[in-house]
Amino acid sequence: MKTLTKMNIMKSFKIIPDVLVTAFFSAIMSLFLFTTAEAQNQIAVPLSNPNQSGELHLSMIRGSLQVSGYDGEEVIINYDNGQAEDREPENEASRDGLRRLSSNSLGFEVTERENRVNINNVSPMREIDFDIRVPENFSMKISIVHGNSFLVENVNGDLEINHVNGEVELTNIGGSALVNTVNGDIKATFRSVAEGKPMAFSNVNGDIDVTLPASANLTAKMKSEWGDMFTDFDMTMQQGEDVSRGSTSSGGYQVSVNNWLIGEINGGGPEYLFKTLHGDIYIRKR
Amino acid sequence: MMDETYTDLIVGHLQGTLTSTEEEQFNILLENGRIDSSELKQLEKTYLEMGSLEAPELSSNSKLHGRFYSMLEEEKAAQSAKVTSLSTVWIQRLQHGFSQYKIGYAAAIFIAGLLAGNLFDLSGSQNQKIDNLTTEVYQMREIMMMTLLENDSSSDRLKAVNISSELPRTDDRVAKALLQTLNNDPNVNVRIAAVDALTNHASNPNVRSGMIDAITQQESPLVQIALADAMITLQENGAVDQFKKLLEQDDMNYNVRDKIEHTILALN
Numbered sequence: 179m180k181t182l183t184k185m186n187i188m189k190s191f192k193i194i195p196d197v198l199v200t201a202f203f204s205a206i207m208s209l210f211l212f213t214t215a216e217a218q219n220q221i222a223v224p225l226s227n228p229n230q231s232g233e234l235h236l237s238m239i240r241g242s243l244q245v246s247g248y249d250g251e252e253v254i255i256n257y258d259n260g261q262a263e264d265r266e267p268e269n270e271a272s273r274d275g276l277r278r279l280s281s282n283s284l285g286f287e288v289t290e291r292e293n294r295v296n297i298n299n300v301s302p303m304r305e306i307d308f309d310i311r312v313p314e315n316f317s318m319k320i321s322i323v324h325g326n327s328f329l330v331e332n333v334n335g336d337l338e339i340n341h342v343n344g345e346v347e348l349t350n351i352g353g354s355a356l357v358n359t360v361n362g363d364i365k366a367t368f369r370s371v372a373e374g375k376p377m378a379f380s381n382v383n384g385d386i387d388v389t390l391p392a393s394a395n396l397t398a399k400m401k402s403e404w405g406d407m408f409t410d411f412d413m414t415m416q417q418g419e420d421v422s423r424g425s426t427s428s429g430g431y432q433v434s435v436n437n438w439l440i441g442e443i444n445g446g447g448p449e450y451l452f453k454t455l456h457g458d459i460y461i462r463k464r
Numbered sequence: 465m466m467d468e469t470y471t472d473l474i475v476g477h478l479q480g481t482l483t484s485t486e487e488e489q490f491n492i493l494l495e496n497g498r499i500d501s502s503e504l505k506q507l508e509k510t511y512l513e514m515g516s517l518e519a520p521e522l523s524s525n526s527k528l529h530g531r532f533y534s535m536l537e538e539e540k541a542a543q544s545a546k547v548t549s550l551s552t553v554w555i556q557r558l559q560h561g562f563s564q565y566k567i568g569y570a571a572a573i574f575i576a577g578l579l580a581g582n583l584f585d586l587s588g589s590q591n592q593k594i595d596n597l598t599t600e601v602y603q604m605r606e607i608m609m610m611t612l613l614e615n616d617s618s619s620d621r622l623k624a625v626n627i628s629s630e631l632p633r634t635d636d637r638v639a640k641a642l643l644q645t646l647n648n649d650p651n652v653n654v655r656i657a658a659v660d661a662l663t664n665h666a667s668n669p670n671v672r673s674g675m676i677d678a679i680t681q682q683e684s685p686l687v688q689i690a691l692a693d694a695m696i697t698l699q700e701n702g703a704v705d706q707f708k709k710l711l712e713q714d715d716m717n718y719n720v721r722d723k724i725e726h727t728i729l730a731l732n
Contacts, residue, residue, distance in 0.1 A: 338619075377619075382720060455723060
């Protein structure tokens with residue numbers, strides 16, 4: 179948005195240089211307005227037991243989310259809920275001469291208990307963009323319905339991501355992850371994996387692209403109904419039966435049931451589930 | 465060397481047993497040189513010397529014979545005496561050396577051995593022990609599974625569902641717990657895994673009906689798809705009505721709708 183305003187300045191500079199001063203002032207004004215509306219509000223949540231691992235629980239309907247691990251002891255929540263008030267007609271300042279009382283202007287609520295940070299009651303009517311910093315050893319349980327963007331990076335813990343419309347991106351993760359989304363790719367890169375913990379990645383439309391450490395022990399259980407599966411790991415396949423069943427009563431219609439493809443990587447280990455309907459599955463060696 | 469065919473003639477000549485015709489023949493051969501005269505002379509000489517050889521006396525011969533047999537008899541007697549002494553020693557030892565107590569002990573140890581062998585018999589009680597151990601392991605796994613299923617961590621619950629595939633498929637409690645997970649677990653991936661695990665328990669009619677009932681209860685398209693896959697694998701025609709009910713929803717994902725329609729066709 180800020181760059182956009184700057185471009186406005188540039189344009190006005192080129193096209194009507196004689197009203198430069200006016201344009202400059204209006205630009206300053208709009209900049210001011212934008213910054214207030216877009217104000218990156220910040221909430222710092224201190225932990226009960228700093229230097230110990232923690233958990234973040236967040237459930238939201240629409241917006242974007244970025245969670246990054248950092249070298250610190252607090253959970254820092256940067257949020258932006260500015261645009262919502264303009265869009266919602268209920269948020270009139272006054273009606274019939276009555277002043278509107280400010281309701282929950284924040285649009286959500288934050289609690290902390292025993293290193294577990296909950297972001298609750300996120301308003302379903304608002305689009306909130308979160309940029310959250312957490313100490314590195316943090317697990318999280320996040321559920322989101324409409325995501326403009328979704329990124330979790332540089333954390334070490336168990337991640338549970340429940341998405342519906344949007345892609346999920348996990349970068350430089352240590353630990354384990356259970357990810358599901360309906361419409362959107364799943365892209366995950368692990369710097370290390372938790373020993374003995376199963377993982378799961380499933381979606382309906384979109385690719386599943388998971389990068390694992392070369393030494394990871396796992397048993398991959400894969401299924402893509404309409405897509406293909408690729409890997410650069412040495413995989414020992416347990417079974418590769420494709421069962422085809424025809425339905426004769428409905429005029430020669432045929433559906434093929436490709437059962438699970440099960441492959442052991444580095445001698446096998448906990449089960450990693452990869453399931454998609456329309457999409458390819460990539461299991462990459464880091 | 466003289467021809468051997470004339471040997472008889474020569475011998476006869478030397479012994480003087482030849483007939484007149486043979487004698488004539490001999491003389492002709494001698495004259496012809498067929499029989500060498502010098503050789504004949506040598507033979508004659510040898511014959512005469514043989515005749516003068518002293519024959520051993522018969523009396524000394526019988527004496528020797530007698531001595532041999534007497535020695536043989538002596539030796540025989542000595543041998544048999546040795547054998548009898550040995551066998552009697554053995555019998556004596558058996559009679560005195562091994563007392564009745566000792567024989568009793570031996571018998572007791574033998575019987576004890578038989579009993580012990582019976583106790584550790586592989587085909588019998590050992591197998592039962594292994595069976596007991598196996599059921600104990602199953603019980604422990606089941607307890608572990610149930611405990612993990614109660615956990616707050618979805619990762620643990622997923623682990624629990626995965627453990628269930630190592631348990632006997634006849635276990636009602638496991639099937640019940642999996643059905644509960646399918647209907648109530650907050651995590652979609654855990655529910656997907658539960659659908660797959662339940663497919664293994666499909667011989668249980670409660671599991672089948674539970675899975676069919678779950679079709680319309682599931683809001684997640686991912687679980688709906690998983691159930692559709694399971695129903696095709698199980699060729700469960702009873703699920704068709706539930707899938708049709710599912711299609712009545714308006715806000716259904718296009719791809720999921722497509723998948724469900726295909727499933728209905730495949731099951732019909």
